[in-house]
Amino acid sequence: MNRFKCMEILNNFLAGDELVVISLGEMVDEWYTVRPGDGNLFVGALGCNTGVAIGLACALPHRKVICLDSDGSMLLDLGCLPVLGNERPPNLTVIVWDNESYGSLYTDPPLPTSTRKNVDLAKMAAGAGVPQSITVRSYDQFEERIKKALNHNELNVIVVKHDMSPPERELNRKRTDGVEDKFNFLRYIERSENIQIKGPCPQL
């Protein structure tokens, strides 16, 4: 499977107000091309994304939160799995793009992550206490699982086995940096939730 095509499938089923937490690497511009907008929190880090998404989902239990993580990133913070299993935030869907590679290193052949051999992240999540945890290997399976995750109020972990094929169309480059992305997302939360997170300073 091609990751960009999977992202397009995912986006077809989104209502528009979902909060999406994105990891690092080529997936950033892919998701930015598929679904630009302030409802994206581009974390730009490995080993932080699922934790941030858990916190966001717990803070806003009435909002759908989608985490776009990767095999390398998830492997860097396996501590998030027991928290997922124990807390089970029902409004959270974690999608792990698993190409079994450190793809952003652009080596040929790609250098392997631990999932290239025996490690199974979906089974690890299941063992940590996430009942709805599955590995998908086809577009039909991916679509079916996404629809289920978005239509039910239950935590889902979906490990998507995809190849290293490039996107079928040219990507838009995200020009904003981390602080700008953070503030765009923060102000979006303030607007859409009618709350104040970062207010004006008390003295002019």
Place this chain on the structure above:
Amino acid sequence: MLEEKDARLILKTLEEEEVKIITFLPESMLKPLYTYLLESNSFEKVIPVPNESTGITIAAGAWMGGKRSVMIMENSGLRVASEALARLGLPLQIPVVFFMSYRGDFGEENWWGINHAVTMEPMLKALRIPYKVVRERKAISSTIKWALTHAETSMYHTAIIFGREILK
């Protein structure tokens, strides 16, 4: 170990300051605080974590969702949490307030505790994290309040370390 009356004071201050989500990795010096947190109904979520880095990321996400949050741990956890603190703090400026017990503080009785103090302050300085060591009961509430305010004003992490005088 933290006295129960001080654990209750910390809890009360967190409630008054409208902290809603707390993550922690329990250890021996702040023991009563963790017990009270798990028993409390004053917070929206109290989440024990198996790794300090995970606790920091969850607290950061909660803050981005508009909920004040705090992570509580031993100072040895700073070494584990440093990657998440750097990743979320330096390039994104998502603030996390965290409390630590000061294992290895001047007068430490355990040989294995000394190293926690050796690394703590240099790491906080390397990460450019403002911090206060609380050594008097009367400073507990005000320091917590200031740590929360300062983090939100500066859009960067702040830390409170409970010193030997508090952890009698």
